[in-house]
Amino acid sequence: MTLTPSMYVVLCPLIFLSAFIDAIAGGGGVISIPAYLFIGLPAHFAAGSNKFSAFMGSITATAKYIRTGNIKLSAAIWSALGAIGGSMLGARAALLIPAGTLKTVMLVAIPVVAVVLFTQKDRMMIVREVKRSPGATIAISVLIGLVIGAYDGLLGPGTGTFMILCFSALLGYDLLTASGCAKLSNMASNVGSLLVYILNGKVLYALAVPAALCSILGGYCGARYAIKHGSKNVRVFIFVVLGLLFLKFGYDLIAAR
Template identity: 55%
Template structure:
């Protein structure tokens, strides 16, 4: 498909913002995916191109969290493995769903996830109960969170990072920063898996993905740096605004 200047002007700034938000508290896909759809990309191309760009950004954030000592490598590695497998399945299923049907699904899912995040007033708190981390609990929790949320990420995606953070916090008692660090590894694996599936099926636009990747890297770097220094308090209303714009556009296109 033809790539226009307006696509870059819409996508690149919003992908930067998405990377910034995602590296702090997840939910970047609620900004990035709408950016591609607002620019006029078909759903499968939007998913594939977005996953390619965000893979680079998530890698950057992962490195920052690891260097800061905010990743439990056992949990991160296990959840990444199962997240990769889940994402392969989810992405493959996504390719079987017609573009219009997938848009209808997103029309319901995106606002629902955004509202869920907005209503979680306690999200971002570091006050979580301690958990007894037995080897069995670590394996079971990491595998379950990675597989289920990885599958969701491959199928649709937005909110994946936040769901992973919530899962690690609830199941393992990690604070926000450690949950975010482990979530980055799992999300990186699901992004790479999805990127590979969509690339092999010709659903990635490199001319858009590579410039967007640069902005994703910058956003993730700055966001991870801010999160490691001062935590997360900033992202709710930006997500709500962008998803609201997408909802209006998609509804107009469909109806």
């Protein structure tokens, strides 16, 4: 595939934006995957390259939660183990789907996930007091990682937010602790699926490495913004970007006929 300067000009700001948004409100994948598709990457290369940049961007956030103690390692580690296995299975399944079909599935699923995340998330994120035995906590944590990790390997957008919801609803963690657990588990799911994509040669490093640097920078800036301003206006920003991306996809589909 021939890479052009315009591809970097389009991709890097969008990856920065996706990481920026993900650090504030979660759900950055609803922008990052369409960004790779937008510049013309086949679906499998888009998924693999996105996993690379997402993994690199998640390292600093995960380290921050561990360093500040806003994480239940007893649950997060078990969930991470489940997430590695689940995401590897999901990525293997994605590779079995023809690239054109996978792209269609992504373009249908991503707007649905985006609407659910950014219109219903506040309603869903109501913390309920839940008491679980150590054994039940381990079992639920592994299940969260396995199931959502499989989704992450197959598609991906919204994985972190779905994990936060599950840790909050099923284990009763406050949102900060749930976010910490989700960050570690999501990083593990990125590792599992990324290994599959790397072994199958589906990561375009010439794009993924610069995108990873933008992801790291975007996550850092997003965290600083969140501390000062919260998540105000983020949803409007997301829907404007998504609207422009999917207008382009719609035009491409019509022009191809």
